[in-house]
Amino acid sequence: MSTPIAAAGLGFAGHELARASLDQCLKCTICETQCPVARVTDLYPGPKFIGPQAERFRHGQSVDHSLDYCSSCGTCTLVCPQGVQIAEMISQGRAVMKAGHMPLRDKLISQTVLMGKAMTPVAPLANAALGIKPLRVVVEATFGIHRNAPMPHAQSQSFEAWFKKHRPARTTEATRGKVVFFHGCAGNYFEVATSKYAVEVLEHLGYEVLVPSHGCCGLAQQSNGLFDGATHDVLKLCDDLRSAGKGLTIVSASGSCTGMLKHEAHEIMGVKDERLADVGSRIVDIMEFLWTLHQAGELPEFAPINLSVPYHAPCQLKGQRMGMPALDVLGLIPGLTVRESGQPCCGIAGTYGLKKEKYAVAQAVGKPVFDHMLKDNPGFGLCDTETCRWQIGKSTGLRMEHPIYLVHQALGLSPVSTAA
């Protein structure tokens, strides 16, 4: 008697981590009430149903296809008072369901590096192409990517290319030693400005910033149930990051990829590898890093910024269980008011909101976030994660920035924003 899970190469942590945690479920319904997808559609039976409940009925196959409406935002796991790894269980159920019959679309949108590499040298053309409605209609029909789904804006120079050429504009020596900067795919190809701000802030604070050439963390593949490819990518990334030196702190401005390295690769895919454990324990979100510096009395005074700015803390950042460090750090800037959305998710959840059949759900999930951003803003809004910024930006027409944007200003590295 063979178990199809194991046969498909997926006989991983399901038996140890997430599945075992179903014993902690008391059916209390807290996850159900907080799930942003269940809130907006009855197509999804909800995290309690599809997670710990359905898991008791699973053996080697996932017969409940409605589980694919889970966006993997992780809110259920975050709010569960009992420690049930609901989102992880569902992700594993999805991987089992999709093993062997993955739609081409899911493979395509999860290949972030390929997309970035293909688009960078021809950025103006690519941006124009993604803006052409008829072309997007064809893409939707062929690949199932919704015609209005947010797409990244290609840059003509990658971050790595910029970094190789740049020289720290420092006034003091790098007295604080070395840190590694992790830019991720989006931070390399699309969100180049955010990566630059981050590096300049770190250098200004007295760090020598190292950027070993590195690739994708595999998150998009993971969230689409492609565990083999994702495992390969995340371990390759660990090797890349480890090549910069032993024991160095790795600082990231890419919220979701940080989560993949910190816990998701291990908790969802069951990757047990010392390279991952090493990198996962060393990588920190840049706002988390700055807040710790402040706590140690090592952050200089910030210059005032007299603004009230809307902010959304992304699901994948909250899932790292560190609170909202961006709020803490931005709270140190005199004159600045930052208003958090209080919402679980903007709807994009990585690649979920790109898909034709999920697009409307994702837009409905994000609507309260969009409304929050539009209500009172100085011409831009804040969010820590790239795909969320694309989603919110596309749906609101608002320019979206990483919180480091304002830290960069408050340290005098760029002109201070004023109310629009």
Added chain:
Amino acid sequence: MSRTVSSATVVIGAGLAGLTSAIALAKAGQDVTLITKGLGGLTLSQGSIDIWGRTGAGLVTDPAQAVADAPAGHPYAVAGADAVRAGAEALCGWLDGWFEGDLHHTRLVPTAVGAWRPTCLVPAGHTVQPAAGQRWVVVGPRRMKDIQPELIAGNLARTPLPDGGFVRARGVGIDIAARAHEVDSSGVAYARALDEPSFRATFAEAVKAVVHEGEIVALPAILGLNDPEAFADLSKRIGHPLCEIVTPPPSVPGMRLDQALRAYAQQAGVRIVLGAAVLSATTDGDRVVSVDADTAGHVTTYAADAFVLAAGGFESGALEYDSTGTLSETIFGLPVTRAPGAPVVADYWADQPLFEAGLSVDASMRPLGQAGKPVCTNLHAAGGVIGGAVRWREKSGEGIALGTAWAAATAIEEATK
């Protein structure tokens, strides 16, 4: 890799006890970090404030008096009636206009099994007090399985009121979908739908169609989640006195209260770290120095001058009884007091000694060790982790949470003066 975050006070737990102590300290100017593994039990509660509803002798009609008369060893006796009153008053001040009632009077609220449940402070305007001879109609959407109108009406009509009288009651199901084709909608799905004025109009018409002249209308507690105008609007549209029925989880009134109080806490400056389990504590002599919490990828150390353990009782895992018969408090390893003898007995309806187990505390809510002395000078407890009461039987959960949280916060404030 460990990272350290410092605050004046760290509160563990996001239920009513945790939020109350965190807000009280933040309002007093402290830098407060609240760490919680998940959302608190407040979201599952009935959304009213119980003080003391029942004893073995029956219904309590004056909760404040019952608190004052609490037997030795009961959390109320340790925290004191003043702390309970101060905690309740503070809550009513923070959420101005949210509650009605006073601590000297019990109010009765219908429940989904058809009991008249005693409570004390109720969401203003959301209840009608029963009186003998009244005519009630219980109306529930058939697509909400946790509300069964015939059962509720049948039991409400046969359960005597405090004066020995009875209401008359009938139950009617209505067919109205919260969403498109959904036949299995939670109360929360209805509540969200009822946040929309257009659905309220449809819903009100369906209710009006089955209600008779002069009837009090009991509806499940689903009348709006985020729109504070929903209840008043439905009242106006239906044109009868409305009363919300307590439902099993998910509980919309509990969610309303939880949302409001968490938002208030954040406004008051409380830093909330959600999803992080506190794993262990570091002590130095008789002081707790810090606790370690499970952040993704690494442990974060939260250092503080004072700590409040408000992580709940057995239901949340703060107290544990394991397969070898060991009873423990799971974060600090504090001594747990329990009655001698068998922890549970064969008669379901009898008192189960295990469920009265919990921490013993001093008047500053500091957990006591073997010698009757505080284990740590700066560690305080609040809410369900404290033993000596079966809160669900007594209907005393919120009162104990408020009283002990207030006493703990007051002691911390005084210690830092």
Added chain:
Amino acid sequence: MRKLSAEVVVIGGGATGVGVARDAAMRGYSTILVERADLAQGTTGRFHGLLHSGGRYVVSDPESATECAEENAIVSRIHADAVERTGGLFVCAPGDDPGFADKFLAGASAQKVPAQEITLSEALRREPRLNPGITRAIEVQDGTVDGWRMVWGAAESAKAHGATVLTYHDVTAIQVEDGHTQAVFCHNRKTGEDVTIDCGFVVNAAGPWAGHVAAMAGCHDVEVVPGRGIMVAMNHRLVNTVINRCIYPSDGDILVPVHTVCIIGTTDHPADDPDHLEIPADEVQQMLSAGEVLIPGFRQSRAVHAWAGARPLVKDHRVSASDTRHMSRGMAILDHDARDGVKGMVTIAGGKLTTYRLMAKNTVDLVSEQLGDNRPCTTDQEPVPTATSGINYTITHRLADREAERPTGPLGQQTPNDLGHQVVCECELVSRGMLVDTIAAHPDAQFDDWRRLLRIGMGPCQGGFCALRTTGIAVERKAMDAAAATALMRLFIAHRWIGLWPILFGAQVRQTVLDSWIFSGLLDLDSVPVPAVPPAFTPPGEAAAAKTATATDKEVAR
């Protein structure tokens, strides 16, 4: 007074009795079965769910092994809906004698029990939670069987062949005249009506209660010693195949995945009274420790419920030791003509669920011989009515059923407004449609009967969320009024507690406290006045247990 008549009256609605009724009916005898409670409520519903491959007996009881292997194949076919073909493993745990596996393989080969040694890595690949310290692993064809479902299937088959089944009927007397059974007197416990069944033959299949029934016919000293064994169900399947210790049969040596749970069993201690079976704390500890040997971390897993069953072991000194036809292999058929001079009565006791059909065949062979017509047995030929599809049970089927009823599923699109698609019991995925149909089909049943039929309330929350819904739906469907329904809801909760408090630790403490918050804290169920529960709704054993329960606060009381 109601008068009925039949050629054969079967007393006892467990697997054996129902099997006998089916067999007799299929041979064309007019047959009535009488059961004091619901079908399969005694020993049949209180075991671990293992459908033996025979492996367990290849060394200790070779003939039983062959019988099990043969019956396993038959039962898997005729009761396909009740049987899951999980497969099984016999493993040598650390410390077990690996040499026993050689005896095992030799015995299996000799007794024609299919068995094959597999590599340890293959065993651990199939069952990742298995103790990695095992030293040998042998694959066998164990299955798991839902005893209730099997018995109902057999009862449906019996009815289809003309038999009558009377549940909740106490046998009050057996009339014997001129040395021959004449009639069986019964009392309907629900309606209070007395029933007389004139008959030509009585089959006593009352299991642990068989001595009591035999005495009614003047056949004394039929000594049935109930052998009490406890079982502990864990909240989810830690394994998906049956795991057996490869040792001489002992306590706590099998772990059986049945439905959504897995069950560790069992113990064996003589009991005085099958209506008072305790679940002693030390035996619970013994099971947990035994589980830990097979599955590291077993103790940290969640125990969800425990129960005790009574094996009916016959010690009968009046049967000659040479009468091997009727006394071998754990099953005992007592011919009361030969033994007591009472014609028209046999007692069947002992045996195991896997071989229930064979026991029934042997019994009815004797009945048929004594009735003088030697009609042949055909029970292995025909699937029971609930199993005609021939498709075996799979763990995923309810998940697939509920998925099909989703608003967007194929059924949902056809009938988007079908209230029957509500999920009433979320732990065991019981729909409102399933419940309503069951209420309609069993109008005089009580909640525990519906539970056995549907598994409602048998999952992790043990009724915490579904008890209220079930109560309300029963009132809404006019099966009973609010007072009676509330009384039954309270009874249901108290009955769940019987199997909960002996294993109340870990996550199940949390669940019980949350359930208490719901029942008492939120709903204030304690305060709703309830009428006395009609005695008929409390099975004899449970009524007795409930009476003693309040007086006993020792951990070892039932």
